[in-house]
Amino acid sequence: MIRHYHTIRDLIAEYKSGNKTVEDTIIETFDRIDKVENKVNAFILTLKNEAIQRAKELDKTLKKSGRKTKGKLFGIPIAIKDNICFKNYPTTCASKMLENYIPPYNATVIKKLLDEGAIIVGKTNMDEFAMGTTCESSYFGVTHNPWALDRVPGGSSGGSGAALASGEVPLALGSDTGGSIRCPASFSGVVGLKATYGLVSRYGLIAYACSLEQIGPMATNVSDCKDIFDVIVGNDPMDSTTISKEEMEQYLKKSFKDFPNSKGKFTFGIPKELLGEGIDPEVKKSVWDAIKLLEDLGGSYEEISIPSIDYSIACYYIIAMAEASSNLARFDGIRYGFRSEDKGNWNEVFANNRLAFGKEVRRRIMLGTYALSAGYYDMYYLKALKLRTLLIQEFEKHLKKFSFLICPTMPILPFKLGEAVNDPLTMYLADICTVPINITGLPALSIPCGFSQGLPIGLQIIGNYYEEYKIFQIADLYEKNAHTKNTFPKI
Numbered sequence: 001m002i003r004h005y006h007t008i009r010d011l012i013a014e015y016k017s018g019n020k021t022v023e024d025t026i027i028e029t030f031d032r033i034d035k036v037e038n039k040v041n042a043f044i045l046t047l048k049n050e051a052i053q054r055a056k057e058l059d060k061t062l063k064k065s066g067r068k069t070k071g072k073l074f075g076i077p078i079a080i081k082d083n084i085c086f087k088n089y090p091t092t093c094a095s096k097m098l099e100n101y102i103p104p105y106n107a108t109v110i111k112k113l114l115d116e117g118a119i120i121v122g123k124t125n126m127d128e129f130a131m132g133t134t135c136e137s138s139y140f141g142v143t144h145n146p147w148a149l150d151r152v153p154g155g156s157s158g159g160s161g162a163a164l165a166s167g168e169v170p171l172a173l174g175s176d177t178g179g180s181i182r183c184p185a186s187f188s189g190v191v192g193l194k195a196t197y198g199l200v201s202r203y204g205l206i207a208y209a210c211s212l213e214q215i216g217p218m219a220t221n222v223s224d225c226k227d228i229f230d231v232i233v234g235n236d237p238m239d240s241t242t243i244s245k246e247e248m249e250q251y252l253k254k255s256f257k258d259f260p261n262s263k264g265k266f267t268f269g270i271p272k273e274l275l276g277e278g279i280d281p282e283v284k285k286s287v288w289d290a291i292k293l294l295e296d297l298g299g300s301y302e303e304i305s306i307p308s309i310d311y312s313i314a315c316y317y318i319i320a321m322a323e324a325s326s327n328l329a330r331f332d333g334i335r336y337g338f339r340s341e342d343k344g345n346w347n348e349v350f351a352n353n354r355l356a357f358g359k360e361v362r363r364r365i366m367l368g369t370y371a372l373s374a375g376y377y378d379m380y381y382l383k384a385l386k387l388r389t390l391l392i393q394e395f396e397k398h399l400k401k402f403s404f405l406i407c408p409t410m411p412i413l414p415f416k417l418g419e420a421v422n423d424p425l426t427m428y429l430a431d432i433c434t435v436p437i438n439i440t441g442l443p444a445l446s447i448p449c450g451f452s453q454g455l456p457i458g459l460q461i462i463g464n465y466y467e468e469y470k471i472f473q474i475a476d477l478y479e480k481n482a483h484t485k486n487t488f489p490k491i
C-alpha cells in the first residue's frame, strides 16, 4: 500500500529498479480508495480508468528508456482540489453552480505536474468555492476526518487532507486563501505549505480572493511536500502576479543554501498574540513541546508581539468577501454556471440562477458587496487595506531579526461535524493563526506536532518572503527528531 512508502522518491526508486510497476501503484491506490471512500468522502470525482491507462503508458516509457526517468513525480498518484481546472473533466468548486462546468484548459500547475509524470487520480472535496474551515459546505456532502469520523478534516481543502491522511494518495494539491491548505493539514495530521504570494501560478484556479490565495502542496511528509512544490513554482506569463524570471533565478539560487548554517544555530520568534488567550490548552502544550525540541536542536527563541494580529480576522474577512463578491459575479447562469428555467424578467432569471449558491457563499457575496458600496468603502475596505500595510510592516520587522516565527496552525482541535458550520463567527475566529499569512503574502507551513484525544495538532512555521527553503529545512529537521513522518490513523 502507498502509505507504507517512506517518500515518493522511494517509490520512484522501486519503479527504476523494476520491483514495482506504476500500474501496481495505481491499482493499490484505487483498492484503498474503494475501501475507505464510503467512510471519508474525500473525492468528488475519481478517474480510475484514465489513471490506469496513463500508468500503462508510463510503464511502457520506462521499459523503452532502459528504466531511466527524469520525471520528478514519475508515476506518483496525486489528488487535485476541485477548484483547479483539469482539462475536459468537471471542476465544480463543490457547488451546484458549477456542477456541469468542464474546463477546456489545464491550470498551469496541472500542466507542470503532468510534465513531470504525475498521475491525477481524482478531484477532491472542499467547502463551496473554498469558503470555509470545515469542508462541510460542499454540495457533494461533508468529508470526514480519518482520525475521527465524527470530526471535520478542516477546510477548505478538506478532501485533499483526508485523502492523504487515509492513505488514499501520497500527494495532493490544495489552495490557501486564508488557511485552506494549512488548516486541513493541521486537522488531518499532514504537511501543507502556503507559499510566498506570487511563487505559484493561479492560472486555472477558480478565484475566491485573488490578492490572498495561492495553490500549494500537501503531503504526508516534508520531503514529498518539497518535491511537489519544486515542480509547481515559477513564473507564468498567464498570471501576471507571479514572480519574474529574474526573481525566480535569484529564488532558485537561494534555495540551494544550507540552513541552519554549519554551526547549526537558528533563531525564531513566538508571537504572543498567537500562543496566549483563545488557544486550546492542549494545542498550546503540543506547540510548546515543539518549541522545546527546536531549542534542543540549536534554536533560540524570543517571545514577540505583533499587535495588529488582533485585527487580522476582521481585515481578512473584509478583503476576502469584497474580492469574492466581484470574482463570483460572473456566475450568473448567463456567462457561467447553473441556468434555471427562463421564467420572469431579467432580474428574476438572474436571481433564480444565483440561488444555486449555498448559504455561506451568498452571505459572503452580500457582505462583500456591502463593504464595497459607496459610503462604506472607506469605512471598511480602505481601512482593511491600511491594516494590511501595517501588518506587513510588523511582520517584516520581526522577520529581519529572526529566521522564522512559530505558532499553532489552528487554535483548537478539529470541530465535531455540525459544530461550526451554522455558526459563522466561531468558524471565522478559528482562522486567527492562518489569515495573517495571507494578508501579508508570507510563506508558512503546517506540520504535525502531536495529538490530543487522538486528534492531530499542527505547528505553523512562518518564514520571510521567498525563504521557503529555510522553512523546509527546519521542518525536515523537526520531523526527523519528532518522528512525525507518515503517521496514519487506523481506518
Ligand code: GLN
Binding pocket: 130, 131, 132, 133, 155, 156, 175, 176, 177, 178, 179, 180, 181, 208, 320, 431
Ligand atoms: N477559512 C477561510 C475562509 O473561509 C479560508 C478559506 C481558504 O483559505 N480558502 O475564508
